[in-house]
Amino acid sequence: MKRTMSRAARHPWFEIIRRQLPLALLTILIVALAVPAAMLVAPALTGQRPNPESTESAVPAWQQVPRDLSLPQGISPLKDSAPVPWPDTLAAQLDATLKTDGGGSFTGVVQDAATGQVLFDRDGAGGRVPASNMKLLTAAAALRAIGPDQRFSTTVVAGAEAGSVVLTGGGDVLLGAGESSRDAVMGHAGLATLAGLTVKSLQENGVKGPVQVRLDDSLFTGPALNPTWSPDDVAAGETAPLFPLALNSARYDPAVTTGPRPQDAAMAAAEAFSAQLTAAGAAAGLSVTAGVERAKAPESGRVLAEVQSATLRQQVDLMLQTSDNYLAEVLGRLAAVATGQPGSNDGATATVYQQVQDLGIPTDGLRVADVSGLSLGNQVSAGQLSEIVRAITSGTEHSLRAAIGGFPVAGLTGTLGSRYTDASTEGGAGLVRAKTGTLNFVIALSGYVVDADGRLLVFSFIGNGLEPGAAGNRTALDRTASALASCGCR
Template sequence: MSRLVRAAGSALLVVALLALIVPLGIHWSGATLFAAPEPSVSTPPWQLPPSTPAAQSGGLRSRAPQPSPSALSSLLGKTLVPDGAGSFAAHVVDAETGTVLYTNKAEEARTPASNMKLLTAAAALQALGPDSRFTTETLRTGPASVSIRGGGDVLLTAGESQPDKVMGHAGLATLAGRTVDALRAAGVKGKVTVAGDAGLFSGPALNPAVDPGDVEAGETAPVAPLALHSARLDPDVLTGPRPQDQTATVVKAFVAALNKEGASGKAGASGGALTFVAGGSAGTGTVLAGVESATVAEQVSWMLQHSDNFLTDVLGRMVAVKSGRPGSYTGGIAAVRSELDQLGLDTRGMVIADLSGLSAANRVSPAQFTALIRLMTTGSNAALRAALDGFPVAGLSGTLNARYGDASSKGGAGLVRAKTGTLNTVLSLSGYVVDADGRLLVFSFIGNGLTPGAAGNKAALDDSATVLAGCGCR
């Protein structure tokens, strides 16, 4: 996330609440997946938590009235107002019919900050498939040498694999155990050198469109097809410096895990202890062992929830590799645009300078975002539906965890689901909500040229989305 303030909430509380509200499907007949955290007598039934998971079905509840554009315009005219300099562009659309309910500079291509991640999310789900996984594997490249080959999983951890986790679904300790077993079975003894193989990606590890200051601040890091903790020194610390050589960082942790396994001296085909040192070079060889990542759908959800710039760039490069392009930042940009074109999104006027949204040179209009979110919520492409789980929930999860607590926006808590975006003079919020009448609305608000740090700008976004959630606007 670009200079976005992250507030740490209670993990257990969030998990418990998300169990009620995170969508498993789309359901429009009487009760929807959009649930308020604390139901009250005045809460419409379709905004209450469903007693059972909603089934997927097509079409909106046909009797739900559509908001009046004039009434909605009057309300948003009072809330979507910049605090100081700059302006907001906005687009609000009825998801079922595509009817435009509110528009203000909606066709104007603007710097969207981290809303760019929605484009990468759609491309990754479309090209790679929601259920796909990336494999990190070891190869025996010589009589006493192995390499660890990156397959795109940058959510590795040093410990054992944790099948119920996204970060750490694949663990280096598990891979080390399997690798040592395979080496012993092959009769290998003594010292073994370990190299890292990041050859899946090519070209510069950093996109030159990203400000070096953002790299120094830890907003992102040089990209590789394998990394620990999405290139963080600590998985629980989401700010500050990052490792600058992901492959070396992984090799160091992997050698430590291998030596712990190798020193055990447990009986094998050859018996005895094995020792491992970093060194040598990657090459071709026989696969010894592997560990698999969380699914692409789970990684996309992680990316959107945490606004993870590094993971976004990696997923973009994986889309490039899948399409037969070089696994470079230019290949990723070209591949993402191609996938958007194949989805039927109008990309005219769109500028993709980087995939995560760190670059101020990106340009996307609010109308393009609402068109994409309509595809995710009501389109026929089932792969895109997986993105919905990743939209942060107002007041409860991800980058919206600490928002929607004010009197003017608390009505949107638990109901608004949207991707945030923040740069120095940019704020954005694009997502979806079921209004008080049971109508699904998609929206995109993008502020450019804003006064840096002005508190009223974020409030303007949240209050406007809350207007949509409470709308019985007729």
């Protein structure tokens, strides 16, 4: 039987609808999914207040707590059109927070990083004891004089006497006792690795033993302790006599960063190397004579083995994050050596002063008694520290950018990791990045922040003559830096 079609089925509009029906259904599905998404996006487009339990999309990226702690290579995002805070409005906010707890006084400077315009100035040219904020000058000086990608070698050189080897310090005081750890800064170069390479080289040269270990730590000269340091600070382990090689930044244990340190860190490292050489040599049938003596490596001595440190940028990062006094002093001496000066206290302080001057930063009143900040003889103004931070974050010398990642992050890393946790300061958590400084009657904070309008600000606040142990002084600094972070001061 022949099937017939109805009139409606034969109409051309019916055929169009039949063909387009799948597309129409798909469109309906897309619309159905898009509506909820639009409801989430709409507040950001319309300016409506978002649900506090929804997303962070209404908060600028630079004002959100970072999701990871990868080291920044620059400061971003920044907008050229971001408004600069009004000085009077900013001063009113900072004057309300920058108050001492008891005696003493605070000085301070805030600058627009892009232009250098001073937005806040409270005796910013006055010389102050800066405590560990001095390390910012040392970081900049070392990066300029040495270069951020430089590594320091610890070598074993064939001695003048048959069978003797000379462990020679090249500036690495972050040596580990075990195998080299490529992903670490502390322990990047290991004495066990150096010993294994030495045994292999001795075997290749037909040395049967016994082997005598010598130590050459002559890279540094002059007194091993800065004469302006308090003996009490040395006894407490704030620092130690300086040498061009050491284990764990002159600590007995890398995990224990307080308490007494080795008083001869170079010899301690040499004895640890001798022990590793004895163990490695025993497996190869090579004996090692007990005991280590000091002796200068022959200038023409053959290098038998070598291990290299982490890069200078990584060491600067560690120095700033942990405020390591010993490492800071070593980097100052290495900067001196790199510029042809003696690797001594005087060489280090003269080099840091000269490098600051060469950056174009006024040095009126600047006194550099040490390069770690332990000395009460240091005098640095808040304006000079603010200019150093500005040079690091946005200056013309890009080698200084290597220090950016070393600034502790408020509430998250380094010496700021346990701060910015109460209601009066938590607004700066994850946003303020600054170097701390603390002595008995001194407290300081210098760093940078991108404010609520997207403007990069650099700052330095220094308190001197303070009541020792007064908790309100640290809170005052943290509240002041938090005020900068939330500033839309117009």
